[in-house]
Amino acid sequence: MANIKQIAKAAGVSVTTVSRVLNAHPYVSESKRKAVEEAIERLHYARNMNAVHLVKGMTQTIGVILPQIQTAYFSKLIEGIAAEALKHNYQLMLCQTGYRPEEEIKVLDLLRNKRIDGVIICSRSLSLDQVEDYAGYGPIVLCEDVRQRKLSSVYYDHYASFRNAIRYLWDRGHRRIGFTLNRRNSQNSLRRRQAYADILRELGGEARDEWLLDGCSEIRDGRLVADWLLRMKERPTALLLTGDEIAAGFLVAIKEHGFGIPEDVAIVGFDNQPISEVFGITTIDNRLLDIGTQAFNIAYSRIQDPALPPVTEELQFRLIERSSV
Amino acid sequence: MANIKQIAKAAGVSVTTVSRVLNAHPYVSESKRKAVEEAIERLHYARNMNAVHLVKGMTQTIGVILPQIQTAYFSKLIEGIAAEALKHNYQLMLCQTGYRPEEEIKVLDLLRNKRIDGVIICSRSLSLDQVEDYAGYGPIVLCEDVRQRKLSSVYYDHYASFRNAIRYLWDRGHRRIGFTLNRRNSQNSLRRRQAYADILRELGGEARDEWLLDGCSEIRDGRLVADWLLRMKERPTALLLTGDEIAAGFLVAIKEHGFGIPEDVAIVGFDNQPISEVFGITTIDNRLLDIGTQAFNIAYSRIQDPALPPVTEELQFRLIERSSV
DNA sequence: CTGTTAGCGCGTTCAC
DNA sequence: GTGAACGCGCTAACAG
Numbered sequence: 001m002a003n004i005k006q007i008a009k010a011a012g013v014s015v016t017t018v019s020r021v022l023n024a025h026p027y028v029s030e031s032k033r034k035a036v037e038e039a040i041e042r043l044h045y046a047r048n049m050n051a052v053h054l055v056k057g058m059t060q061t062i063g064v065i066l067p068q069i070q071t072a073y074f075s076k077l078i079e080g081i082a083a084e085a086l087k088h089n090y091q092l093m094l095c096q097t098g099y100r101p102e103e104e105i106k107v108l109d110l111l112r113n114k115r116i117d118g119v120i121i122c123s124r125s126l127s128l129d130q131v132e133d134y135a136g137y138g139p140i141v142l143c144e145d146v147r148q149r150k151l152s153s154v155y156y157d158h159y160a161s162f163r164n165a166i167r168y169l170w171d172r173g174h175r176r177i178g179f180t181l182n183r184r185n186s187q188n189s190l191r192r193r194q195a196y197a198d199i200l201r202e203l204g205g206e207a208r209d210e211w212l213l214d215g216c217s218e219i220r221d222g223r224l225v226a227d228w229l230l231r232m233k234e235r236p237t238a239l240l241l242t243g244d245e246i247a248a249g250f251l252v253a254i255k256e257h258g259f260g261i262p263e264d265v266a267i268v269g270f271d272n273q274p275i276s277e278v279f280g281i282t283t284i285d286n287r288l289l290d291i292g293t294q295a296f297n298i299a300y301s302r303i304q305d306p307a308l309p310p311v312t313e314e315l316q317f318r319l320i321e322r323s324s325v
Numbered sequence: 326m327a328n329i330k331q332i333a334k335a336a337g338v339s340v341t342t343v344s345r346v347l348n349a350h351p352y353v354s355e356s357k358r359k360a361v362e363e364a365i366e367r368l369h370y371a372r373n374m375n376a377v378h379l380v381k382g383m384t385q386t387i388g389v390i391l392p393q394i395q396t397a398y399f400s401k402l403i404e405g406i407a408a409e410a411l412k413h414n415y416q417l418m419l420c421q422t423g424y425r426p427e428e429e430i431k432v433l434d435l436l437r438n439k440r441i442d443g444v445i446i447c448s449r450s451l452s453l454d455q456v457e458d459y460a461g462y463g464p465i466v467l468c469e470d471v472r473q474r475k476l477s478s479v480y481y482d483h484y485a486s487f488r489n490a491i492r493y494l495w496d497r498g499h500r501r502i503g504f505t506l507n508r509r510n511s512q513n514s515l516r517r518r519q520a521y522a523d524i525l526r527e528l529g530g531e532a533r534d535e536w537l538l539d540g541c542s543e544i545r546d547g548r549l550v551a552d553w554l555l556r557m558k559e560r561p562t563a564l565l566l567t568g569d570e571i572a573a574g575f576l577v578a579i580k581e582h583g584f585g586i587p588e589d590v591a592i593v594g595f596d597n598q599p600i601s602e603v604f605g606i607t608t609i610d611n612r613l614l615d616i617g618t619q620a621f622n623i624a625y626s627r628i629q630d631p632a633l634p635p636v637t638e639e640l641q642f643r644l645i646e647r648s649s650v
Numbered sequence: 651c652t653g654t655t656a657g658c659g660c661g662t663t664c665a666c
Numbered sequence: 667g668t669g670a671a672c673g674c675g676c677t678a679a680c681a682g
Contacts, residue, residue, distance in 0.1 A: 003658090003659055003660085004659060004660060004661095005659080005660095008669095013668080013669085014668065014669040014670075015659095015660075015661090015669085015670095016661085016662080016668070016669055016670085017667090017668065017669075018660095019660065019661060019662080020667095020668090022660090022661095023661080027667055027668085028667075028668090029667065029668090032667085032668085046434070046437040046438055046439075046462075047438055047659085047660080048379065048438065048439050048658080048659050048660075049435075049438040049439060049440045050375055050378040050379040050382075050384065050439055050440070050658085050659080050660095051379050051658070051659035051660040051661085051674090052659085052660060052661080053375040053378075053379075054373065054375040054376050054379050054658090054659085054660080054674050054675065054676090055659085055660055055661050055662085055673080055674050056660090056661075056674090057375075057674080059375065061418070069394070069400055069403050069404060069407060070397075070400040070401055070403070070404040071400075072395075075394055075395040075396075075400055076395055078394050078395070078419075079394060079395045079421075082394060082419075082421045083421075086421070086428075091418055091420070091435070091440075092418065092419055092420075093386070093416055093417065093418055093419075094403075094407075094417055094418075094419040095416070095417075096404075096407045096408075096411070103411075109371070110374075110416070112371040113371050113372055113373065113374040114371075114373050114374060114375055115374045115375070115416075137371075218599060219599050219600055219603050220599050220602065220603065222603065223603070248603075249603050252603055252604060253603075274543060274544050274545050275544055277545065278544050278545065278547065278548070278573075278574050278577055278578075279577060328674090328675055328676085329675060329676060329677095330675080330676095333653095338652080338653085339652065339653040339654075340653085340654095340675095340676075340677090341652070341653060341654080341677085341678080342651090342652065342653075343676095344676065344677060344678085345651095345652090347676090347677095348677085351651095352651050352652085353651075353652085354651065354652090357651090357652085372675085372676080373674080373675050373676075374676095375674085375675080375676095376658085376674070376675035376676040376677085377675085377676060377677080379658050379659065379660090379674090379675085379676080379677095380657085380658050380675085380676055380677050380678085381658090381676090381677075382658080
């Protein structure tokens with residue numbers, strides 16, 4: 001495995017010159033360039049990027065913290081990040097942390113240790129203060145609404161989208177509205193619960209605790225939601241399901257019990273996943289792809305220019321009407 | 326950002342000693358160890374891993390080539406890889422290549438350039454010979470049945486599973502059997518087509534070209550399958566759908582046309598995804614999780630001991646009976 | 651047990 | 667246009 005020195009010798013030039021052609025620098029005579037290229041070819045030279053990274057202090061790699069890859073929500077987010085990373089010739093270090101704080105720390109340590117140039121946090125269990133401790137080592141971008149001095153973030157307004165969806169159901173005559181959550185006390189969940197409470201108070205509607213079910217995230221959970229609904233004495237006539245997979249799972253399960261959608265229960269999903277299209281589920285398009293794209297761009301621009309201050313960017317959601325309400 | 330030299334000075338020892346405590350080597354007196362640890366703490370020292378990688382010639386990172394992350398099939402495969410990587414404290418560089426040869430090459434070049442220690446190829450468009458050219462730079466594991474001298478592979482038997490599924494349908498009275506494929510001419514698809522032809526010849530059944538539809542991979546495609554079926558004069562009474570998402574999409578679409586499953590069309594899916602459980606779809610469990618696990622382990626063991634020869638490992642599929650046949 | 655020193659492979663001033 | 671030489675930060679002989 002040849003190194004730059006051997007190429008230099010083989011081409012009859014100095015290592016500097018080799019380095020210059022390697023990095024497409026100007027001021028190299030055509031003849032020497034040719035000689036170097038020929039030597040590279042002949043000796044099957046491949047640069048050792050670890051040396052480059054050491055010298056440059058950068059790795060052209062961004063780390064991504066997410067609890068689970070195998071979840072439609074995160075897959076879509078990654079898709080957005082990955083597409084943008086490709087454009088800028090960056091690599092992605094995907095770190096599935098399962099919401100384990102130790103694992104999340106490990107990823108932040110990759111940043112400290114200069115293995116990655118920046119971090120995108122799709123979802124976390126660490127406190128913001130803990131995350132902020134690492135802000136000095138490189139840009140950190142969160143996919144949620146945080147306004148912490150040293151952290152950037154991109155998100156869509158969970159609060160407004162939830163209000164909006166409930167209002168939508170209310171306007172269509174629904175007075176008993178229930179909803180699910182993933183993690184009961186995540187930032188996003190708290191915002192949603194607040195929105196639920198606020199809008200129903202404003203509308204003079206009822207907001208019952210028993211109409212909330214948490215711990216729902218995948219398609220299987222749709223069945224749990226159905227069971228939960230069936231067990232209730234006073235059932236909601238409409239449900240906000242935080243994830244189209246859950247919505248689809250619920251739809252299938254509840255139909256088995258003879259319920260019609262939307263006649264017996266109306267549902268609104270989230271994420272605008274392909275599955276919602278197939279089932280005609282009305283859903284909130286929360287721009288996951290765009291959030292991923294922006295998350296990368298924010299990190300990238302701050303890697304290029306570390307002087308740039310953190311930013312917070314809000315994306316507009318939209319409600320996609322289909323036939324489940 | 327302190328370096329090892331400064332820590333040495335601060336602790337009043339040599340860099341070697343610092344390195345020793347950093348790497349948990351024996352033969353360091355308790356007092357010096359304490360001093361070093363204290364200095365590390367006090368100066369907020371963090372190792373620059375690029376220097377370590379340069380010196381060691383390894384990066385504790387494995388690259389994964391896959392066309393798409395946002396696909397249930399690959400997500401599940403990644404899940405298996407990631408879980409195992411975590412155990413061995415390895416990082417994953419996920420490279421979404423979209424079946425673009427240039428992108429696949431770029432990943433193999435990461436291996437040449439020593440940015441990663443090994444590569445797992447979930448699916449590819451490069452020829453095996455092209456891939457094999459890189460075998461000298463580190464272990465390469467494919468998730469398909471290849472028996473190339475320098476490449477390892479893990480897979481389940483597509484041929485046998487397809488035969489098996491068709492036999493299963495045949496035994497239940499189906500004589501007109503259709504199927505879908507993802508990429509028409511991928512290795513796996515070729516094996517499946519062969520299995521289809523072989524088993525039907527053996528059974529004395531009919532194998533029609535028009536009963537094959539390719540280019541299907543996601544849930545939306547289920548609708549295409551339904552349209553395709555409806556357009557036919559002589560329709561298959563049973564379908565093998567190469568992906569549970571497709572199967573689910575098809576099921577929904579065909580029911581809209583008043584077809585019953587399995588009465589009017591029987592279906593068998595692939596992958597044993599959660600969605601198949603929800604819909605009660607009979608499916609082939611192709612052990613994606615285990616394939617991922619093994620792929621990592623094969624790569625890992627060969628990184629530890631480069632002298633180990635490539636291996637080919639076959640995993641047993643199983644048919645999971647539910648209610649779609 | 652501990653320190654000196656020579657690399658690992660490459661980018662980059664700076665002088666020519 | 668070109669090259670000598672230093673430095674990036676760390677590991678590992680080797681000598682003691």
